[in-house]
Structure formats: structure tokens, C-alpha cells
Amino acid sequence: MLSLSVNGQSYPVDVPDDMPLLWVLRDVIGLTGTKFGCGIAQCGACTVHVDGQAVRSCVLPVGSLGNKAITTIEAVGNTPSGQKIQQAWLDVDVVQCGYCQSGQIMSAAALLQRTPNPNDADIDAAMSGNICRCGTYVRIRAAIKQAATGRPELLQTIVSAPEGASS
């Protein structure tokens, strides 16, 4: 029997040590906000935090976690960086189909936690492993910058004038 610390609660789980964390979160504990995409650490849909670091839960054996603190999309809004990121996501209207977005938010919140004012290279490095089939990348970048600076004028970077219109 393992004991996992998830979102501030302790969960006893009777699972094999090599079961990936994603399966335990979704199928054993019942936290389904974290998504399955590729299952091979290539898409980022399954991203959660372990001791504040963004990790791919689809390839992380639960037996390796010990007492480390796991945070999922269901609770990231309780952290200062997660709260800022989620509000910016709403303000910028990032989401399209939504499937990738819990992973995107978890990666962005971890970035903001360690780098409060990220530049483009920081954002690229942190977010390049999170794939969005709907192509929300420009809005994700704008939302991260807005969360960091609190300046809504960054929205202008994604609202361009109609073609042929004079400025």
C-alpha cells in the first residue's frame, strides 16, 4: 500500500509501484482533470506538479514519489502562480477545445513559480513540450506574460487590425 500526497490530502492507494501516476490520479483517486494524450511524455497533456516542478505523470511510476507533494489542475488555483495563470487564461480567452489546457496551465504555473517575469526564451523552454492541436500558442504566450506583468495591454499582441485597415 502506498500513500500519496495529492493536493494537500493523503491518499492510500493499493497499486503496483510501476503504475504511472496519471492512471492513479484518474482511475484510482478520481481526479480526472489531468488528461491522457500520448502516454509517452511527448504531448504534455498529463502535466502535474511534483514538489512544484512540472512533470509528465504518464511516465512517472507512483512508487518513485514517496512523500513528495503532488499538485493537479484541480488545486493549482490555490497557489499564487496558479491563480494568476488561471485568471490570465480566462482574461485572454485561451481555451478552444480544452483538452490540452490543464497541462498547459500546469506548465505555465510552474514556470511562473520559478521565473516570475519570464522572457520569450523562458516561455519557449518551459512550454515547448506542451502540444495544442487547436493552435492556442499565441494566446498562451500572451496569457503567461499578462499573468507575469499584470498588464492587459499585452492582449494587443494577438488582436491585429483587419487587413487593409489604417492605423
Ligand code: FES
Ligand atoms: S500523456 Fe503524458 S506527455 Fe502525453
Ligand code: FES
Ligand atoms: S485547446 Fe484544443 S488541443 Fe489545445
